[in-house]
Amino acid sequence: MAPYSGERGHELLQAQAHVWNHLYHYVNSMSLKCAVELGIPDIIHNHGRPMTLSELVAALKINSSKTPYMSRLMRLLVHLGFFDVEKINGNNGVEEGYVITPPSSLLRKEATVSLSAFVLEELDSSLLTNWNFLSSWFQGNETTAFEKANGLSFLEVAAEIPEINCLFNDSMASDAQFIISIVVKEYGQVFDGLRSLVDVGGGTGAVARAIADAFPHVKCTVFDQPHVIAHVPKSTKIDVVGGNMFESIPPADALLLKSVLHGWSDNDCVKILKRCKEVIPTKEDGGKVILLETVVNGDTDDYKSMETKLCFDVMMMLASTGKEREEHVWQKIFIDAGFSDYKILPVLGLRSIIEVYP
Structure with a gap:
């Protein structure tokens, strides 16, 4: 095994990131499943305009204590391209609102063509x-x-x-x-x-x-x-x-x-x-x-x-x-x-x- 060096350390860290990225791919899939089960694509689409986190939590009729966790779920799904965010003027000044994207439009249960x-x-x-x-x-x-x-x-x-x-x-x-x-x-x-x-x-x-x-x-x-x-x-x-x-x-x-x-x-x-x-x-x-x-x-x-x-x-x-x-x-x-x-x-x-x- 080659002696440790800064270059080798960088390669090892990259290799670890590669392993972790594929190891945790199931998190992407199961988070997507969760969004479909909760009906999030339909809810955001039916809202008709960018939907704030608080509006989404209210529409889902889940306990408000879950708001921080929903924020984290949506952050991942935004990163994966299933939703996007837009700036809107809300009651608390400029806020971010969620909008659907072409992939999440295919996941609406109410859509004519749905996956x-x-x-x-x-x-x-x-x-x-x-x-x-x-x-x-x-x-x-x-x-x-x-x-x-x-x-x-x-x-x-x-x-x-x-x-x-x-x-x-x-x-x-x-x-x-x-x-x-x-x-x-x-x-x-x-x-x-x-x-x-x-x-x-x-x-x-x-x-x-x-x-x-x-x-x-x-x-x-x-x-x-x-x-x-x-x-x-x-x-x-x-x-x-x-x-x-x-x-x-x-x-x-x-x-x-x-x-x-x-x-x-x-x-x-x-x-x-x-x-x-x-x-x-x-x-x-x-x-x-x-x-x-x-x-x-x-x-x-x-x-x-x-x-x-x-x-x-x-x-x-x-x-x-x-x-x-x-x-x-x-x-x-x-x-x-x-x-x-x-x-x-x-x-x-x-x-x-x-x-x-x-």
Whole structure:
């Protein structure tokens, strides 16, 4: 070990800060969860103007003795970019008032497009516990760390425990409403020429309803497991079919799979896509599979995007046999499933629209 020096001391302190920064990342997540649970984004938005700390505490109807603690929570959330502060003239002279930012606007429970349910599901205590089994999973023989912790796969647990099933469905519907609103408004050309579409693994139907509303001429069907489609709201605009995508899929001009394949192994993805190919027309007749998935690209992804994609990859490793994939991995899957061509549109932030042609 090199003798101690001022330079080495500086390096050690930087290394400690790096360790601490990542060690306490969970504080950011859990503070965000707290804000969503308390409804702070909605309260500040509905206030209609910058909201002082005392006004926020009063609106939350919490004991005034908690005011200093709320100030500290909000200070962190402001630092993280979830809220901002503006100077205002108040009863006590110039004060600071909280305002929402684009990230916190997505966390309003009352918003048309909201990720609040997604936050609450991902940070639910019953799911976070599974991370404590990651190291022992590496040393064991279970398929996933989730299975190590629970004795069953995530899908099996969701099928047996209604609370987990509803939490997961609400989370997926929250994300679906968010992403499909952008696809429909800005990239609706992917639905051009279609007369029918099946949303494979469509959950509670948020995506299919959005497409049916935007393109009334497209007959939309939600296809998922029976215990999932039991929670699909009744609608005259969409059809609902229960089943197993490994066995058969309803036919249509196009099939849509949003964040489905990243939950399965490469071999399982090939099996699913082979089923897809069986029920769509030829490429010349407009047949295709539309994927909304992540494509990992170390050459073009910025640091933050890459970090998020890699975190998602490890999260998928924890709970499933799936992963986040580079383009060359996707390409091999498509070829092995018998498809002739594909096109990637990297237009959805962390995710892409991938059109796969038979």
